[in-house]
């Protein structure tokens with residue numbers, strides 16, 4: 001693969017190959033996996049093999065693929081689901097009160113009725129909020145997926161410290177990797 005900047009191939013390596021070799025060296029693991037789940041081809045790389053370990057580690061960090069943010073929110077829950085779950089256990093709960101202390105129903109039933117009234121009053125708003133959250137999560141996942149697909153195609157030139165896509169004209173400084181991956 002020829003670098004579009006220096007027009008040479010001797011310092012060029014696939015970004016995913018550098019990254020996988022870096023991970024393998026770091027964890028001394030057998031075969032690392034690529035972010036799309038496939039097993040990485042652990043082919044020899046002249047460029048990587050002659051690179052000092054600390055340099056390889058630094059480069060691996062800089063060329064890391066896009067990943068979901070740590071502490072990303074859990075998948076949104078449809079607001080009906082906890083209410084359905086509550087509704088399923090309520091009869092058992094009510095039966096317990098009925099057999100133990102029937103007068104307690106006078107307190108519990110209005111509270112339950114109040115809860116359901118409040119829920120159905122707010123349900124539309126809660127569902128709209130849920131759908132918006134779900135959509136935002138899907139968009140974020142899609143963005144990362146697209147970023148990973150692009151990342152898989154990139155090459156790195158050590159001479160120019162930049163990345164490029166085969167067939168593209170220019171070279172992008174490694175620092176601006178994210179800009180390449182998430183370009184619209």
Ligand SMILES: [Zn+2]
Pocket residue numbers: 003004005006007008011157158159160
């Ligand atoms: Zn180059």
